[in-house]
Amino acid sequence: MSERGNGVVGVGEFGLIDRVTARLSYGPTVLLGPGDDAAVVVAADARVVASTDVLVEGRHFRRDWSAAQDIGHRAAAANLADVAAMGARTTALLVALCMPPELPPGWAEELADGLAGEAAIVGASVVGGDMSASPTLTIAVTALGDLGGRAPVTRAGARPGDIVALAGRTGYAAAGLTVLSRGFRTPRLLVEAYRRPEVPYRAGPAAAEVGATAMIDVSDGLLADLGHVAQASGVAVDVRRDAFEVPRQMRDAAQALGVDPYTWLLTGGDDHALAATFPPTATLPTGWQPIGEVTAGAGVTVDRRQWEGPVGWDHFR
Amino acid sequence: MSERGNGVVGVGEFGLIDRVTARLSYGPTVLLGPGDDAAVVVAADARVVASTDVLVEGRHFRRDWSAAQDIGHRAAAANLADVAAMGARTTALLVALCMPPELPPGWAEELADGLAGEAAIVGASVVGGDMSASPTLTIAVTALGDLGGRAPVTRAGARPGDIVALAGRTGYAAAGLTVLSRGFRTPRLLVEAYRRPEVPYRAGPAAAEVGATAMIDVSDGLLADLGHVAQASGVAVDVRRDAFEVPRQMRDAAQALGVDPYTWLLTGGDDHALAATFPPTATLPTGWQPIGEVTAGAGVTVDRRQWEGPVGWDHFR
Numbered sequence: 001m002s003e004r005g006n007g008v009v010g011v012g013e014f015g016l017i018d019r020v021t022a023r024l025s026y027g028p029t030v031l032l033g034p035g036d037d038a039a040v041v042v043a044a045d046a047r048v049v050a051s052t053d054v055l056v057e058g059r060h061f062r063r064d065w066s067a068a069q070d071i072g073h074r075a076a077a078a079n080l081a082d083v084a085a086m087g088a089r090t091t092a093l094l095v096a097l098c099m100p101p102e103l104p105p106g107w108a109e110e111l112a113d114g115l116a117g118e119a120a121i122v123g124a125s126v127v128g129g130d131m132s133a134s135p136t137l138t139i140a141v142t143a144l145g146d147l148g149g150r151a152p153v154t155r156a157g158a159r160p161g162d163i164v165a166l167a168g169r170t171g172y173a174a175a176g177l178t179v180l181s182r183g184f185r186t187p188r189l190l191v192e193a194y195r196r197p198e199v200p201y202r203a204g205p206a207a208a209e210v211g212a213t214a215m216i217d218v219s220d221g222l223l224a225d226l227g228h229v230a231q232a233s234g235v236a237v238d239v240r241r242d243a244f245e246v247p248r249q250m251r252d253a254a255q256a257l258g259v260d261p262y263t264w265l266l267t268g269g270d271d272h273a274l275a276a277t278f279p280p281t282a283t284l285p286t287g288w289q290p291i292g293e294v295t296a297g298a299g300v301t302v303d304r305r306q307w308e309g310p311v312g313w314d315h316f317r
Numbered sequence: 318m319s320e321r322g323n324g325v326v327g328v329g330e331f332g333l334i335d336r337v338t339a340r341l342s343y344g345p346t347v348l349l350g351p352g353d354d355a356a357v358v359v360a361a362d363a364r365v366v367a368s369t370d371v372l373v374e375g376r377h378f379r380r381d382w383s384a385a386q387d388i389g390h391r392a393a394a395a396n397l398a399d400v401a402a403m404g405a406r407t408t409a410l411l412v413a414l415c416m417p418p419e420l421p422p423g424w425a426e427e428l429a430d431g432l433a434g435e436a437a438i439v440g441a442s443v444v445g446g447d448m449s450a451s452p453t454l455t456i457a458v459t460a461l462g463d464l465g466g467r468a469p470v471t472r473a474g475a476r477p478g479d480i481v482a483l484a485g486r487t488g489y490a491a492a493g494l495t496v497l498s499r500g501f502r503t504p505r506l507l508v509e510a511y512r513r514p515e516v517p518y519r520a521g522p523a524a525a526e527v528g529a530t531a532m533i534d535v536s537d538g539l540l541a542d543l544g545h546v547a548q549a550s551g552v553a554v555d556v557r558r559d560a561f562e563v564p565r566q567m568r569d570a571a572q573a574l575g576v577d578p579y580t581w582l583l584t585g586g587d588d589h590a591l592a593a594t595f596p597p598t599a600t601l602p603t604g605w606q607p608i609g610e611v612t613a614g615a616g617v618t619v620d621r622r623q624w625e626g627p628v629g630w631d632h633f634r
Contacts, residue, residue, distance in 0.1 A: 050411055052447050
């Protein structure tokens with residue numbers, strides 16, 4: 001926590017830090033919350049998992065497409081998913097918020113509500129942060145997590161013969177973003193999926209418990225992210241297209257907008273699904289669906305063929 | 318670490334993440350460094366200290382006043398000092414970097430060199446981060462630290478009769494900033510103090526070991542920061558003006574610029590000295606100088622009188 005952030009000078013003109021921290025509550029893993037030079041958090045197994053993600057207005061979010069609370073949920077989700085993808089559970093978030101002074105009063109508090117609300121899903125708390133004025137609205141979130149005594153599940157352990165499986169949804173957020181970028185506000189299912197991803201956080205530790213060999217948070221798009229696993233593990237990954245069902249609202253939107261829905265499903269980011277590889281003998285935990293297999297070689301294929309088109313989602317610019 | 322940050326899409330167009338991480342090295346407390354969804358760091362006593370600070374161009378630094386390496390040193394120092402002020406030692410940094418695309422090639426690598434170089438002073442490593450394009454150059458750093466089995470030293474434990482002591486310099490960086498803002502580049506001692514603060518990191522844990530009752534990183538200015546201690550502890554603090562020596566270069570600059578040098582010494586930020594309170598019977602560790610005492614009451618005085626003028630340094634805007 002920044003002294004400057006809490007002080008009577010610097011960004012004290014916002015008068016916001018106290019109002020924001022007054023809205024927060026702290027779980028049992030928080031030994032010292034906001035208000036001092038730093039927070040202190042339990043790291044039960046003498047290790048801490050740590051991940052940072054930054055969201056920049058106009059690049060990762062737009063205020064006319066997402067409310068402050070939605071942006072808070074999404075900023076937290078990106079980090080909570082990174083921690084889950086190691087097989088860990090997030091215990092604490094720290095947030096650096098840079099805001100244009102003309103932002104509406106209450107915006108930062110609503111953002112904090114979203115951040116804290118998403119963190120609460122896994123029992124995590126917002127324990128610290130910093131604020132500054134800036135011409136560009138920017139939110140940098142750091143998540144700390146607990147591996148529960150297990151080894152971290154990296155991207156590098158996939159072996160030929162392993163099952164490739166998915167927990168959570170893909171393509172929904174990308175479809176919602178396409179819908180918004182074309183000027184529509186429905187289907188609500190897709191737009192809401194973009195605004196507040198539904199991330200299967202518990203599936204991460206559950207996969208680690210049954211011996212997942214590699215795991216990744218799907219944020220660039222499934223094929224791109226499986227490509228990272230394939231590269232780190234020195235293997236090839238094949239995905240079965242028929243493992244994916246196109247939900248009705250997505251099919252309708254795809255037809256109306258002239259998009260191949262499999263582009264959303266296979267290359268859309270922002271849902272923060274988890275993809276993992278499991279030994280062929282493993283029983284997949286609840287929430288995990290097999291979608292393909294690991295083979296010897298390199299790269300990612302769909303039904304044994306090269307995917308036509310980009311493998312990853314480039315957000316909006 | 319952000320998946321997006323490492324991916325082939327998103328900010329992959331910088332091609333920078335790999336170049337930056339290739340320059341980093343990792344100490345023994347880093348179990349898993351950059352390149353996966355998250356890093357894993359040792360938290361030896363089952364607790365982790367965590368602090369976040371954000372620097373925004375034009376507000377906390379200017380590229381015509383500081384080189385990229387200097388800015389890296391300063392961004393790291395702000396966090397390392399926060400962790401030291403809890404009585405802890407920093408083990409790891411995570412960095413979110415938002416950059417205008419027109420920044421010179423190599424700028425991010427030089428920044429990373431500065432961050433890693435400052436972290437190395439205490440044996441800490443840069444273990445993760447994220448990058449994004451942004452119109453506003455912004456650096457958010459999170460530091461993780463190790464209390465070594467000790468209780469954290471908060472701002473709230475000062476008691477009447479305690480000694481107030483200082484480790485490190487105050488006023489040098491503020492004087493350097495004034496010099497730069499008036500268009501000068503010397504005295505070098507002051508300008509360099511602004512560019513790369515010399516922070517007495519080891520004095521933090523050393524103070525904790527001899528039973529410091531409260532501690533704070535001096536970043537807003539000594540009187541403002543002692544004000545935070547006084548408020549959190551429910552006490553008054555008196556500082557002796559004759560405890561401060563005005564170095565020759567500062568006296569000369571103050572005379573030339575028409576500034577009272579005690580304004581720099583007592584209210585200047587950015588040197589990241591540490592201020593602490595100790596029981597009257599304590600033997601101050603090396604590097605700590607007594608500068609005043611804690612009494613019953615409220616607020617901060619200088620030689621028992623109210624300080625005329627602002628107590629804290631408002632940076633430049």
